[in-house]
Amino acid sequence: MTSRITLYRSSTAAGRLRKVYQRPFAAAQHFKCNYSHSSADKRCQEPDAIEAQLDFRKFLDILRYDNDLAEINDEVDPHLEVGAIVRRVSEVNDKAPLFNNVKGTRNGLWRMFGNAASLRQDEVERFGRVARNLGLPPKSSWKEISDRFMSWKKAAPLPPKVLQTGPCKQNKMFGDEINLEDLPAPYLHEGDGGKYLQTYGIHVLQTPDKSWTNWSIFRGMVHDQKHLVCLVGSGQHNSIIRDKWIENGSNEMPWALALGVPPIASIVASMPVPEGVSESEYIGAVTGKPLDMVKCELSDLLVPANSEVVLEGTMSFTKKGPEGPFGDYLALVFDNEQKMGPLFQVEAITYRDNPILPISCPGNIVDESVSASICSIQERRTILTPPQFGAAHHSSASSS
Numbered sequence: 001m002t003s004r005i006t007l008y009r010s011s012t013a014a015g016r017l018r019k020v021y022q023r024p025f026a027a028a029q030h031f032k033c034n035y036s037h038s039s040a041d042k043r044c045q046e047p048d049a050i051e052a053q054l055d056f057r058k059f060l061d062i063l064r065y066d067n068d069l070a071e072i073n074d075e076v077d078p079h080l081e082v083g084a085i086v087r088r089v090s091e092v093n094d095k096a097p098l099f100n101n102v103k104g105t106r107n108g109l110w111r112m113f114g115n116a117a118s119l120r121q122d123e124v125e126r127f128g129r130v131a132r133n134l135g136l137p138p139k140s141s142w143k144e145i146s147d148r149f150m151s152w153k154k155a156a157p158l159p160p161k162v163l164q165t166g167p168c169k170q171n172k173m174f175g176d177e178i179n180l181e182d183l184p185a186p187y188l189h190e191g192d193g194g195k196y197l198q199t200y201g202i203h204v205l206q207t208p209d210k211s212w213t214n215w216s217i218f219r220g221m222v223h224d225q226k227h228l229v230c231l232v233g234s235g236q237h238n239s240i241i242r243d244k245w246i247e248n249g250s251n252e253m254p255w256a257l258a259l260g261v262p263p264i265a266s267i268v269a270s271m272p273v274p275e276g277v278s279e280s281e282y283i284g285a286v287t288g289k290p291l292d293m294v295k296c297e298l299s300d301l302l303v304p305a306n307s308e309v310v311l312e313g314t315m316s317f318t319k320k321g322p323e324g325p326f327g328d329y330l331a332l333v334f335d336n337e338q339k340m341g342p343l344f345q346v347e348a349i350t351y352r353d354n355p356i357l358p359i360s361c362p363g364n365i366v367d368e369s370v371s372a373s374i375c376s377i378q379e380r381r382t383i384l385t386p387p388q389f390g391a392a393h394h395s396s397a398s399s400s
Contacts, residue, residue, distance in 0.1 A: 112356065180223075198219060202258050203238065257310070262283070
């Protein structure tokens with residue numbers, strides 16, 4: 001078995017990181033928020049932490065308030081360059097990058113954001129970015145973060161609130177308007193099998209009787225103009241739902257992919273929520289507030305109303321394509337990792353104005369894939385039979 005070390009280890013990547021970060025970092029040094037100012041200075045108003053866990057844009061606002069967001073306006077290339085910068089940020093615990101000028105943007109699609117749950121340099125706020133995903137103060141300890149994950153045991157499931165429309169419906173594309181190969185999907189590691197549009201969004205699948213909707217995070221690579229090919233593991237929740245459709249005689253099922261979702265939704269989608277429990281109700285239990293959702297254009301699936309981008313279509317049970325290889329958490333790309341995966345046909349794309357594509361670029365720890373995995377392990381150790389939700393079961397979302 002052979003492997004390639006990923007690009008971000010090169011000195012070129014480190015130099016590029018310094019170059020693109022220099023101006024936003026210098027600007028941040030010149031702005032020191034005076035907390036005695038009146039609320040008229042909007043830059044000094046702390047965003048609502050509870051709201052920030054439920055809205056991706058507000059999450060970015062609170063990172064900006066924490067001086068933990070680097071907005072990069074220089075043009076960056078989604079081919080290796082974005083991935084190199086994101087990996088370097090993870091390795092040196094720097095500010096989360098928001099790429100406002102991505103080469104190849106089409107119809108406003110899209111800006112990019114990385115390192116949603118990586119660590120910070122400040123020892124006091126080491127886990128601050130993870131905490132902000134959960135509505136917690138930036139100085140929260142890992143125990144306080146773990147306790148947050150456990151808090152759902154004491155709360156009853158709370159169904160989402162279904163709205164008529166939402167920000168994710170501001171723009172719409174259908175049919176021949178869609179060409180995934182024209183979009184700036186990132187090629188993250190040298191040696192990857194293709195461009196990975198999906199690394200940090202949530203797949204939405206539902207049983208035929210609509211009694212259970214599952215959210216999960218698993219990677220998705222651009223296959224052609226209209227299809228993604230994804231890594232779907234056997235025995236996971238997505239495959240359990242797939243098998244129910246197959247038992248009904250179907251050769252495909254409705255599917256949606258929501259990108260740039262509420263931060264807590266991304267975290268919950270990676271947790272071992274019990275089989276049969278819908279993640280949207282879990283979020284309501286944790287936050288005490290129903291999650292705002294909207295119905296998809298082409299199916300009855302529900303997605304977070306404030307999602308940045310939503311892809312809609314079907315998951316095929318018969319059509320497959322080569323998926324991988326993809327750089328893993330050991331910072332390696334295995335040449336013989338490529339496997340056949342199911343094709344996901346994209347028939348509609350809806351998105352916010354000036355949308356943002358969140359990405360995860362696995363490599364040497366610590367990054368959001370590791371943070372979520374650690375929390376997931378902690379929960380499996382602690383929970384045997386959670387009240388209200390039944391027996392604990394591994395979520396289908398742990399691979400990305």
